[in-house]
Amino acid sequence: MANQTALCILGMHRSGTSLITGVCNLLGVEIGSNFLEANRDNEKGFWEHRAVVEVHEELLKHLGSGWDDTRILPENWQRREEIKPFKEKLKEIITRDFGNCKLWGIKDPRMVRLLPLWLDVFANSKITPAFIITWRNAASVALSLERRDGFYPEKSLLLWTIYNLEAEKWTRGKARVFLEYDKVIENWRTEFFRAGETLGISWPAATAEEEINRLVLPELKHHAKRELPETQGAKIRSWAEETEKALQSLSCSESPEISAGLDAIYAEITGVDKNALEFLSLWYREATRLHKETARLHGQLGDSYTELHERNLTVGKLGTELHERNLAFIKANADIALLNQRNHDLAQAAEQLNIQLTVIFSSISWRLTKPLRAAKRVWRQMHFLTQLHSYVHAWRVYRYFGFSVLAAHMLQRFRWIKNQLISTRKDYQRWISLYDTMTGERRLVIAKRIAAMPRKPLISVVMPVYNPEQSWLSSAIESVLHQLYPTIELCIADDCSTKPHVRKTLEEYAAKDSRIKIIFREKNGHISEASNSALALAAGEFVALMDHDDVIPEHALYYVAEEINAHPDTDLIYSDEDKIDGDGQRFGAYFKGDFDIDSLFARNIFSHFGIYRRALVEKVGGFRKGFEGSQDYDLLLRCLLHTSPKRIRHITRILYHWRAISGSTATIETNKDYALTNGKKALAEYFSAIGVEAKIENGMRLGFNRIVWPLANEPKAAIIIPTRNGMQLLKKCIESIKEKTEYGNYEIIIVDNQSDDVEAKEYFAELSQEKIAKIIPYDAPFNYSAINNMAAGKTDAEILIFMNNDIEIISPGWLREMAAQAVRQDVGAVGAKLYYPNDTVQHGGVMTGFGAAKDPVAGHLFHALRRSDPGYFGRLVMVQALSGVTAALMAMRKNVFDEIGGFDEKNLSVAFNDVDLCLRIREHGYRIIWTPYAEAYHHESATRGSDLDKNKIERFKREVGYMREKWGKVLDNDPYYNPNLELEHGDFTLAFPPRI
Numbered sequence: 001m002a003n004q005t006a007l008c009i010l011g012m013h014r015s016g017t018s019l020i021t022g023v024c025n026l027l028g029v030e031i032g033s034n035f036l037e038a039n040r041d042n043e044k045g046f047w048e049h050r051a052v053v054e055v056h057e058e059l060l061k062h063l064g065s066g067w068d069d070t071r072i073l074p075e076n077w078q079r080r081e082e083i084k085p086f087k088e089k090l091k092e093i094i095t096r097d098f099g100n101c102k103l104w105g106i107k108d109p110r111m112v113r114l115l116p117l118w119l120d121v122f123a124n125s126k127i128t129p130a131f132i133i134t135w136r137n138a139a140s141v142a143l144s145l146e147r148r149d150g151f152y153p154e155k156s157l158l159l160w161t162i163y164n165l166e167a168e169k170w171t172r173g174k175a176r177v178f179l180e181y182d183k184v185i186e187n188w189r190t191e192f193f194r195a196g197e198t199l200g201i202s203w204p205a206a207t208a209e210e211e212i213n214r215l216v217l218p219e220l221k222h223h224a225k226r227e228l229p230e231t232q233g234a235k236i237r238s239w240a241e242e243t244e245k246a247l248q249s250l251s252c253s254e255s256p257e258i259s260a261g262l263d264a265i266y267a268e269i270t271g272v273d274k275n276a277l278e279f280l281s282l283w284y285r286e287a288t289r290l291h292k293e294t295a296r297l298h299g300q301l302g303d304s305y306t307e308l309h310e311r312n313l314t315v316g317k318l319g320t321e322l323h324e325r326n327l328a329f330i331k332a333n334a335d336i337a338l339l340n341q342r343n344h345d346l347a348q349a350a351e352q353l354n355i356q357l358t359v360i361f362s363s364i365s366w367r368l369t370k371p372l373r374a375a376k377r378v379w380r381q382m383h384f385l386t387q388l389h390s391y392v393h394a395w396r397v398y399r400y401f402g403f404s405v406l407a408a409h410m411l412q413r414f415r416w417i418k419n420q421l422i423s424t425r426k427d428y429q430r431w432i433s434l435y436d437t438m439t440g441e442r443r444l445v446i447a448k449r450i451a452a453m454p455r456k457p458l459i460s461v462v463m464p465v466y467n468p469e470q471s472w473l474s475s476a477i478e479s480v481l482h483q484l485y486p487t488i489e490l491c492i493a494d495d496c497s498t499k500p501h502v503r504k505t506l507e508e509y510a511a512k513d514s515r516i517k518i519i520f521r522e523k524n525g526h527i528s529e530a531s532n533s534a535l536a537l538a539a540g541e542f543v544a545l546m547d548h549d550d551v552i553p554e555h556a557l558y559y560v561a562e563e564i565n566a567h568p569d570t571d572l573i574y575s576d577e578d579k580i581d582g583d584g585q586r587f588g589a590y591f592k593g594d595f596d597i598d599s600l601f602a603r604n605i606f607s608h609f610g611i612y613r614r615a616l617v618e619k620v621g622g623f624r625k626g627f628e629g630s631q632d633y634d635l636l637l638r639c640l641l642h643t644s645p646k647r648i649r650h651i652t653r654i655l656y657h658w659r660a661i662s663g664s665t666a667t668i669e670t671n672k673d674y675a676l677t678n679g680k681k682a683l684a685e686y687f688s689a690i691g692v693e694a695k696i697e698n699g700m701r702l703g704f705n706r707i708v709w710p711l712a713n714e715p716k717a718a719i720i721i722p723t724r725n726g727m728q729l730l731k732k733c734i735e736s737i738k739e740k741t742e743y744g745n746y747e748i749i750i751v752d753n754q755s756d757d758v759e760a761k762e763y764f765a766e767l768s769q770e771k772i773a774k775i776i777p778y779d780a781p782f783n784y785s786a787i788n789n790m791a792a793g794k795t796d797a798e799i800l801i802f803m804n805n806d807i808e809i810i811s812p813g814w815l816r817e818m819a820a821q822a823v824r825q826d827v828g829a830v831g832a833k834l835y836y837p838n839d840t841v842q843h844g845g846v847m848t849g850f851g852a853a854k855d856p857v858a859g860h861l862f863h864a865l866r867r868s869d870p871g872y873f874g875r876l877v878m879v880q881a882l883s884g885v886t887a888a889l890m891a892m893r894k895n896v897f898d899e900i901g902g903f904d905e906k907n908l909s910v911a912f913n914d915v916d917l918c919l920r921i922r923e924h925g926y927r928i929i930w931t932p933y934a935e936a937y938h939h940e941s942a943t944r945g946s947d948l949d950k951n952k953i954e955r956f957k958r959e960v961g962y963m964r965e966k967w968g969k970v971l972d973n974d975p976y977y978n979p980n981l982e983l984e985h986g987d988f989t990l991a992f993p994p995r996i
Contacts, residue, residue, distance in 0.1 A: 004098070004127045005201070008118070009107040010171070011134035012163035013067065014144040016181035019216065020134045021047035021107040023188060026212050028204025029105040032097045048108050051093050056110040059086045059117075067110050068149075070158045072270050078117040090121050103204065112163050115170035130199045131176040133167045135247045138240045157240040158269075164243055165266045168250070172259060175199050178251040188216045239265050310447070310486055317482070321440075428578075428589055431990045436654060438554060446484050446558050453565050456487040459557050460540030460614065464530035465548040466495040470505055472549035472659060475584075477509050477516075479551040485558040489515045489540060493533035496524040528623040528631045535622050542573075544611045545632055549659045551580060552609065556655040560611050563649050571647040572639060573611040575655035576978065586657060589990075590873055591978035593880075595648045597640070598929060601683065601707050602699060602878035604633045609656035616642060627682055629675025634682035641689055652979055652996055676703060683707075700877035700932060701870050707879065709820040714745040717819055717891070718797035721750050722778070722787045723805040725757040729939060734772065736809040736936075743815035748773035749795060751787050754780075785903030785913045788887075792897055799823070800897055802914075804888040806939035807834075814934035818891035821879070821929050828900075828926025829892040829918055831885020832934035833876075839867040842938045844876050845930040846884035846915060848971040850986040857963045857971060858884060858915045859986050872988035881927045883974045887914035888938055892921075900924055910952070911959045919967055 007029055011017040025031045025047065034050045060066050063073060098104040111118060122129045142156035177198040184191045196203050242265055246258050461480050465473065480490045494502060503520065510516045517537040521530060535543065542564065546552065564570055579588040592605055599605045610632060620638040627634040680696045683705060687694045695708040719737065723730050737748065750773045752764060767773040776794060778787050792800055799819050814832065821830040834843035844862030851859050862871050870877045900920045903913045918928050979995035981988050
């Protein structure tokens with residue numbers, strides 16, 4: 001081990017030795033790999049060699065001491081015979097982990113107390129030691145130890161003094177440098193250049209600046225420089241002050257006078273009666289124990305007060321509920337009386353109508369018009385005959401699948417008719433009463449769950465206020481104060497409201513409940529500045545954004561806390577929402593999918609109820625002026641730059657009631673045009689921040705955005721079209737590609753699957769001769785998966801386009817749009833918007849687990865809606881991620897296709913191969929994108945025939961069975977289709993009951 005240099009990083013606990021060691025490692029100093037794990041006290045890691053720490057702790061215990069012992073170790077303790085095994089253990093570690101290293105480092109604060117032993121080990125091993133003595137002002141260390149370990153200031157200051165005195169004493173005359181922690185944070189380059197020069201070390205990896213900048217962050221300077229705390233031990237304070245002055249001088253230059261002064265302090269400490277020091281050490285430990293016990297008892301007392309407060313709230317709620325029931329009983333009696341009167345009136349009216357009908361039926365005109373009524377009945381029967389194809393289809397279903405499947409189809413149709421007849425609002429009110437109404441029993445269950453929560457994070461509800469109606473403001477505040485989850489606060493910033501009732505109302509509520517914090521702004525600054533003022537009041541780990549006239553249900557923050565407990569690394573949370581009208585009636589439920597950034601680009605799906613980790617909001621600078629109306633959208637986009645989708649959670653429950661009033665975006669989203677403009681500005685800044693030159697355009701509907709993704713150099717695309725005969729359909733397909741495609745760099749590959757039609761063969765020859773398309777034969781029975789796999793292997797194109805021969809292109813930018821989406825690195829496949837020739841939707845994306853069958857696999861969303869229909873909350877007019885898309889028109893990168901192994905030609909020769917492909921793409925970490933900006937007609941399976949043909953039934957059943965066996969759980973839990981919506985039709989109507 002000759003010619004080795006051991007760099008020892010010395011210093012008191014909580015003095016920054018971990019950071020210094022991390023920088024040394026990035027500069028090329030080998031420090032081993034078996035470290036202690038990081039924890040919340042040191043999130044970036046301790047960089048302490050586990051085996052060395054274990055030896056240190058064992059040795060200190062053997063000596064009857066510990067890292068926090070204020071007694072000085074006996075003189076020449078390292079020379080004792082029983083210490084030799086510890087020396088050998090350290091030598092073994094050095095030989096094993098650093099035997100071949102010319103420059104290596106070691107760090108553990110306990111090393112300071114054990115330096116005499118280490119100096120012997122270095123001398124015996126012929127290793128040259130060099131020392132970086134890291135120090136931080138005594139007041140900051142004392143405060144840190146008080147917070148972490150509950151130490152009293154006297155103990156912390158005495159420990160700090162002893163550690164630094166011994167570090168200086170035992171390294172005297174050796175290669176060493178003193179580094180002040182705060183100066184390293186301010187300018188690490190200068191400090192480490194000085195250290196290398198002083199120690200004669202040339203840093204092996206001096207170019208690692210970028211990595212070091214990510215490690216040395218300004219926020220690591222947790223506390224400003226502080227004065228030493230007042231202590232009962234004036235002498236201890238004096239020792240610490242003198243030692244700190246000496247360390248400041250030694251960080252600039254060394255002198256014998258400074259060392260002599262430190263020796264005098266060390267002599268004083270050593271000269272103190274050992275029994276006194278031992279007594280003092282025991283007193284410190286007992287005082288610390290009592291301090292912790294006091295804190296524990298205070299915590300129990302606080303919990304008791306909280307429980308008492310909760311019980312008082314429960315009693316108050318029960319009293320209110322009793323009063324409301326009495327009122328309801330009185331109202332019900334009045335309603336019964338009113339109904340009785342109405343029944344009487346209706347009976348009289350019915351009697352009058354019967355008299356009138358008798359007169360009509362006896363009239364001459366009624367008898368004369370009898371032939372016309374008969375003709376009308378005949379016409380209805382003739383119209384009925386035009387629907388005969390439906391009954392032929394029903395007969396085929398019955399014949400080949402049996403009565404159970406036919407009954408399921410008929411039930412599906414009847415339910416659809418029922419859904420059309422029932423008023424949407426009325427249906428939602430019934431759903432609310434069944435599944436979203438809080439009961440006393442449910443409240444008790446929630447209370448028990450809250451009590452059992454391992455952590456109860458403080459949630460700050462942030463509410464900017466400006467001139468709301470008094471009743472709506474009161475409703476908003478009370479909805480927060482009546483939350484079942486108690487660990488909350490309401491932070492209100494009044495933006496200089498001009499209506500006098502606002503201040504009066506806010507002050508009255510603040511006087512009643514200490515959880516309310518209010519600031520009255522002296523100048524109106526609009527929504528962003530007001531939100532920042534409210535945010536400045538917040539102390540919670542998470543902040544929830546709420547408008548001054550909206551309402552949250554009493555269980556809202558309970559579900560938020562539950563989500564945080566289930567996923568502690570969560571940064572952002574959003575929920576489902578609905579609206580309330582001026583009378584407080586709920587309507588317009590918006591049940592969202594799980595987080596999808598493309599949907600967010602199209603519109604702010606996050607919106608209400610939005611919950612943010614406060615540290616993340618503060619990191620990005622809060623709300624920004626100039627983005628009013630879309631200030632929360634802008635905040636969210638900036639937060640996304642510092643988190644990941646895995647840390648974004650969606651709660652599939654209605655946790656926010658958005659008040660629909662005149663001028664509000666809850667009624668019509670285009671009411672605030674400036675909000676749309678500012679939303680686009682926020683998007684533009686987001687894309688600039690991530691280095692993507694995307695264009696933001698108006699979407700297909702006002703209030704929606706379209707992102708035009710960059711596409712460099714038009715990568716080559718191969719359009720693969722399997723066909724068998726069907727010349728007319730294929731010709732229409734090819735002609736539409738040639739005439740409607742603006743994209744230039746593509747080739748067409750036609751796979752001929754045993755065509756025997758003369759016209760078709762002549763057309764293939766014509767296409768080949770004119771170099772319009774390549775013709776590849778596939779001489780085997782139809783296997784869609786095998787056909788496309790073979791064709792994909794015969795092209796060098798970067799992008800594969802799978803297209804049915806019955807597709808007719810109708811949008812000129814279709815290929816540019818699909819290619820631009822497909823080349824995004826996180827995208828695995830892209831689907832298009834397909835219509836039937838009658839301009840109804842054939843394909844708006846694929847949803848899994850959809851259908852009335854016993855074991856559903858997947859189906860097409862928005863089937864049979866009009867072409868102009870925007871779909872559920874605009875989902876038919878926005879780019880979005882989905883579970884799957886149809887391969888009737890699908891784009892993907894060839895390298896992704898090869899990575900996942902293409903279509904499954906063994907198990908899925910005809911049906912569901914595209915669904916399986918998409919699920920495997922998602923399994924590999926890619927996303928499936930559906931875009932409405934690539935449009936085509938689809939004359940569905942016109943040349944292949946129907947899957948209801950008898951000879952294909954068994955194959956179809958096998959493929960269904962295979963999909964259910966392989967993907968069952970995935971199929972039943974589509975993340976992009978809310979569990980509060982029904983599955984039988986996939987038409988976004990309410991589920992009775994929901995699947996949550």
